Amino acid sequence: MTTTFARSLDEALTALAESAAAGAKPVVVSGGTLCVPAMVRGELDAADVVDLGRTGLNTLAVGSVIELGALVSYQQVISSPRVRAELPLLHRMASGITGGIQIRNQGTLVGALCAARPQSDALAVLVALQAEAVVVSASGTRTAPVADLLVSPGTTHLAADELVAGLRIPACLHGTGYVKLKFAESSWPVVTAAAVQDRVVLGGVAGTPQVVPLPSRREVRAAVVDHLDALPTEHRWADLRAPWAYRRRVAPEIAARAVELAEEAR
Amino acid sequence: MRLQVDGAHVQIDPDPEDTLVDVLRDELGSTAVRVGCRNGDCGTCTALVDGQCVKTCLVLAGRAEGARVETLASLGTETNPHPVQEAFLAEYAFQCGFCLPGMILSAVTLLADTPSPSDAEIRNALSGNLCRCTGYVNAVRAVRRAAAAR
Structure with a gap:
C-alpha cells in the first residue's frame, strides 16, 4: 500500500x-x-x-x-x-x-x-x-x-x-423539507425523503436516489407508490435494516411528511 | 513525521495504513485513546486534533503530520480534574470508564460552543459514544452539571 x-x-x-x-x-x-x-x-x-x-x-x-x-x-x-x-x-x-x-x-x-x-x-x-x-x-x-x-x-x-x-x-431558500426514518439514534436511515418544489427525492428505496415528480400536493402517496411499484426488481434496495417491502410500505408516508414540511416552510 | 501529543513534541514513522489511534497507543504508549469498534461507532478512540473532536480510528496517521493532538490525558489530573471530569465523577456518570475519552471530549467540545445546552443538545453531542455500562442518563446529568458550574 x-x-x-x-x-x-x-x-x-x-x-x-x-x-x-x-x-x-x-x-x-x-x-x-x-x-x-x-x-x-x-x-x-x-x-x-x-x-x-x-x-x-x-x-x-x-x-x-x-x-x-x-x-x-x-x-x-x-x-x-x-x-x-x-x-x-x-x-x-x-x-x-x-x-x-x-x-x-x-x-x-x-x-x-x-x-x-x-x-x-x-x-x-x-x-x-x-x-x-x-x-x-x-x-x-x-x-x-x-x-x-x-x-x-x-x-x-x-x-x-x-x-x-x-x-x-x-441557493434554495424556501419550501423545502427533509424527513428520514431510522430505528435508533446511531443507525443509518432506512428511508429518506427530500421535498423541493414539485418533486420529492427518495433515498433508501433503490440503489440510487429516486426523483418522484408530484403532479399535485394531494397525490404524494399515490405518486410514490406508483414510482416504487414501477422500479425494476434489480434496482430495489434492501439491507440489514429493512427489506424492500417494508421500505415500499413506509416511503409514501415519509415522502408525504417531507412535502408537508416543505409546504409549511413556504 | 512530527506531531505534538499532549504537549510533547514527538517524531514517529508510521506505516501508510496505520490509523492515528494505533500510533497513539502502540508507538506512543497512550492509554487515553482506546480501540473499540474501529468503525467510528463507539467513540472511545476520540481525541482533539488541532482542536477538532475526532475519532482517531478514522484518521490515517500520516494526515496528522504537524498536528496538535490532545487526548483525555491532557485534560486534567487526578488531583486537579477538569470541571467536566469533576462533573462526571460527581454524577457517577461512568463505571468502567471505557467510554470516557469520547464522552468527556464530546462534552468539552459541546460546552465550548454551547455554554448552556439543552438536554436534546447534550444527547445529540454525546450520541457518537457508546457506553457499555449504560450510563447515558448520568452522563447527560453530568454535562448539565458542568454547564451550570461554568
Whole structure:
C-alpha cells in the first residue's frame, strides 16, 4: 500500500494519474469516516491511497450558488448561518447526521457522494437540490449533476484518475423539507425523503436516489407508490435494516411528511 | 513525521495504513485513546486534533503530520480534574470508564460552543459514544452539571 498525503490539489491529481496509469484503482480519502474503516477491514482494495487531508479543500463560499470543497465537514455546514438561511434543506439534513460531534467534524458531503451508499442521508438531498460535482483530473475539470454521477450502490461515474474537488449547490431558500426514518439514534436511515418544489427525492428505496415528480400536493402517496411499484426488481434496495417491502410500505408516508414540511416552510 | 501529543513534541514513522489511534497507543504508549469498534461507532478512540473532536480510528496517521493532538490525558489530573471530569465523577456518570475519552471530549467540545445546552443538545453531542455500562442518563446529568458550574 502506498499513501500520498497530498499538500495540494495538484499533488493529489498527480498521484491519482500515476496510480491510474499503472492500472490501479486508487482510493481517495476525504473525511475518512467510511473509507478508512473499510480499508482497515480489507473491504476496499487500497493498493494506492490519496489522502486529501492537507490539501486545504475545506472552503465554503456562499453566494447565489453555494460552493463547498471536498473537505467541508457536516459541522461546517451546520455552523454556517448563510447555509442555514440559504440552504435550509442542506442544513437540516447535516444537523441530523448520525455519529455525534466527532462524525459531524469528520464526515463530508463529498465523501458521502463518492461512497454512493443508498442509505446515506446526503444523497437524496443533494439530488433534490440539483447539486453539481466539480470533477477534476490531471487533464482537466468537468462539472456533473450529482444525479448523473451516481450509478449504483457504491459506484460512481468517476474515472480512476478523477476526484470530486467540491460541490456547487444553487441557493434554495424556501419550501423545502427533509424527513428520514431510522430505528435508533446511531443507525443509518432506512428511508429518506427530500421535498423541493414539485418533486420529492427518495433515498433508501433503490440503489440510487429516486426523483418522484408530484403532479399535485394531494397525490404524494399515490405518486410514490406508483414510482416504487414501477422500479425494476434489480434496482430495489434492501439491507440489514429493512427489506424492500417494508421500505415500499413506509416511503409514501415519509415522502408525504417531507412535502408537508416543505409546504409549511413556504 | 512530527506531531505534538499532549504537549510533547514527538517524531514517529508510521506505516501508510496505520490509523492515528494505533500510533497513539502502540508507538506512543497512550492509554487515553482506546480501540473499540474501529468503525467510528463507539467513540472511545476520540481525541482533539488541532482542536477538532475526532475519532482517531478514522484518521490515517500520516494526515496528522504537524498536528496538535490532545487526548483525555491532557485534560486534567487526578488531583486537579477538569470541571467536566469533576462533573462526571460527581454524577457517577461512568463505571468502567471505557467510554470516557469520547464522552468527556464530546462534552468539552459541546460546552465550548454551547455554554448552556439543552438536554436534546447534550444527547445529540454525546450520541457518537457508546457506553457499555449504560450510563447515558448520568452522563447527560453530568454535562448539565458542568454547564451550570461554568
